[in-house]
Amino acid sequence: MTAYAIGNLHPKPVLDEEVFTYMERIQDTLDPFGGRFLVHGAPEREVREGEWPGALVIIGFPTYEDARDWYDSEPYRALIPLRTRHMAGDVLLIDGVPEGYAASATAARLRAAPPA
Template sequence: MTAYAVAHMRQARMGPQLVEYLQKIDATLDPFGGRFLVHGGDVEVIENKWPGHLIIIEFPDRQQVRRWYNSAAYQAILTLRTDNSESDVIFVDGVEHPHKATDVLDQT
């Protein structure tokens, strides 16, 4: 099942280290089938507040997300981001299609 690495980057301090992170992250994704779906961009806030940026990276499955995050290549650049930003990061599975909102009731 498709899985996603999702980050809510609430604050980022752009500088040489974050630039280096951005220059190197794509190469860490390739071996695990990762690709950006959302990478910052303008958000239209409809309810409440949304400080910062949204990043969504798609992977073939949860195992590949974990392998990417724990890979030596990604771990080598991780602190370039974490030392220069405040963000929340989660891994989440997608849904099988077709999917209806009521499908979650079967999981309880």
């Protein structure tokens, strides 16, 4: 089941050379784990509800274990400070839903569950 690394990053107005180095090197850390960028701070976006400060980054992985192994890998851990010194943000790893997932089936399961 596909998993994702999702970042909501808040870059400083002027990016430092370290951020460019991070961006140049990250793909090499993703390749061994099957990671690929799905969204990378897309400049064109439309916030329809609430607020969305920052730049969205979504990286897809074949499995949750691949996402976790990438984030915990020595090559990626060495790059993290190049980003975090120059932009705050939140990063999470999350599993996707299986093929054929239906929100209505989840609603039915939750409706049938006894109250907590």
